[in-house]
Amino acid sequence: MAESRLSPEAFLELVQSGVPFARYLHMSMESMHYGQVVMRMAYHPDTIRPGGTISGPALMTLADCAMYGVVLSAIGRVELAVTTNLNINFLHRPAKADVIAEGRLLKLGRRLAVCEIILHSEAHHEPVAHVTGTYSIPPTKD
Amino acid sequence: MAESRLSPEAFLELVQSGVPFARYLHMSMESMHYGQVVMRMAYHPDTIRPGGTISGPALMTLADCAMYGVVLSAIGRVELAVTTNLNINFLHRPAKADVIAEGRLLKLGRRLAVCEIILHSEAHHEPVAHVTGTYSIPPTKD
C-alpha cells in the first residue's frame, strides 16, 4: 500500500486540537495508508444510548473522522477540505465494546473525494454501520 | 398544532441521561409539538473544527437528537426506536453562533418514520445543513 501523505500522529493532533469534543470519544488510528485508514473508538460509558448500545452520534463522529483521515491520507494536510454529504445505514446494534472503522477512497477527483467507511464491533461479526461520504477539496492556488 | 406525546423536559432528560456525551453540546428544546420540534445548540468553543466553523459531528448530533425528538413527539416514550438511515447535506458553513434545528415528520408508518431536519445559524440566513432520516419503530405487543 502506498504511504499516507499525513502521519497518523499529525492527523490525530489535528482532530483533537481542532475538534475538541472529539476527545470525549477516545479514538485512535490503527493504520493509515494512502486512501485507506483503520481507526478505533475505545468503549466508554459516555458513548452509550437508551437501549444499552453505542449512540448513533458517536458512530457518526467516528465515521466522519475516519473519512477525514482517508481524504487527508491522499491529499495531505488541507484543513479546509469539508464534508459535503454523509449517508449512514445502521446495520446491527453494536455491543458495549470497541468499534473499528475501516475507511477507503472510492474516488479522488480534483474537486471531490468519495469515501466508504465500514464500522465493525470487536465483540461480534455483524457489521455495525455502512457509511458513504463526499468531501469537497478546495482549489489549489496555481 | 397537535400536542407532543412526550414533554420537552422528559425528552431532554432521556437524551441527557441516556446519551452522556450529548451534554457537551448544550442543546435545548425550543418547541415540541406532534411531529414537529425546534431544538437549539448553543455556541460553545468545543464544537468548532479546523477552519473556524462548527464541526460536522456536532451538527449531525444535533440533527439526530432533533430527529429522535420528532419521532418521540409522535409515538411517545419508545426508547428502542432507532435510526436506520441518516443522510446529511452540508450547505453553508455556520458562523460561530447558535444553531437551530427545525425537524418535522415526512411520514409516520407502523414500522418506519421518515423525518426532515433543517439546520440554520442564528447569525446568517443561508441554511447550514439539510438532513433526512429514517427511524425504525419496534412492534407493539398487542
Added chain:
Amino acid sequence: MAESRLSPEAFLELVQSGVPFARYLHMSMESMHYGQVVMRMAYHPDTIRPGGTISGPALMTLADCAMYGVVLSAIGRVELAVTTNLNINFLHRPAKADVIAEGRLLKLGRRLAVCEIILHSEAHHEPVAHVTGTYSIPPTKD
C-alpha cells in the same frame, strides 16, 4: 419569483433528445422559475411495478430530471453539469395517477448545487417521495 435562465421548452428538448429513454415517461414541465420547477409525469401503464404502484426507477427518473431542471434554471444551459449524489426516501405508494415533482435549490455554490425534490400524487395527499441531490457544476473558463 425570478426568471429561469433556460426556457421550459429548451429544457424539455434537451432532456428528450439527450436522454432518449426518458420519452417513455411522458414528462412535462408545469412551471420553471429561477431555482424552482414543477414537473409532471403522466400516468402510463409502462411505469407500474409489481404490486400495482408506480415503479421506483420511474420516480427516480422524474426526480433526477426535475433536479436537472432546477440546476439549469439557475445556471442556464450547461450540459456538463452532472449529478454526483442522489438520495431518495420513498414515503407512500403512489396511486395509478400523475405524479408531480416540486423541486427547489437548497444551495447554489460555484462548484456544487444542492436541490430538494418532493414527489406528490394527483390522487392523494400523502407525499410519494422526498429526494435530495447534488450537482457538480463544471468550472467556467475565464
Added chain:
Amino acid sequence: MAESRLSPEAFLELVQSGVPFARYLHMSMESMHYGQVVMRMAYHPDTIRPGGTISGPALMTLADCAMYGVVLSAIGRVELAVTTNLNINFLHRPAKADVIAEGRLLKLGRRLAVCEIILHSEAHHEPVAHVTGTYSIPPTKD
C-alpha cells in the same frame, strides 16, 4: 455460495412483465446466488445523456433492479418488498459500453434488508457508481 431462493429466469420475468419500461434497458442476470447478484445492462444508444455518457436514471434503474434481485435471492418471490431508501454516489462517467452491477446484502433483518451495489463499466477500471439501499420486507402471515 448458497443458492438463490429465486431463479434468475423467474426474477427477470418478474422485472420485465412487472416493470415494462425496464425492457428498454436491456438488462440481464449474469449470476444470482443467495444475497449476491451480478447484472449487466447492455450498451444501447437510448441510455445516453448530454455529454455522451450513460444517463443517471439508467444507472439508477439498473442499481434498483440489482437491489431487488439481491433481496429476492434471499427471501424468495415476495412482490411487495419495496425500496424505502436509495443513495447513489456517481463516481466516474461510464464509457459507451455495458455496465455491470455487483450487488450484495449488507444486512437481512426481519423487517429491513440493506444492500450495496457497485456499478462498473466493461470499458474501464474506475467504478461508475456506488449505491446503498434499504428494502422493507412485508410481515409474514403466521
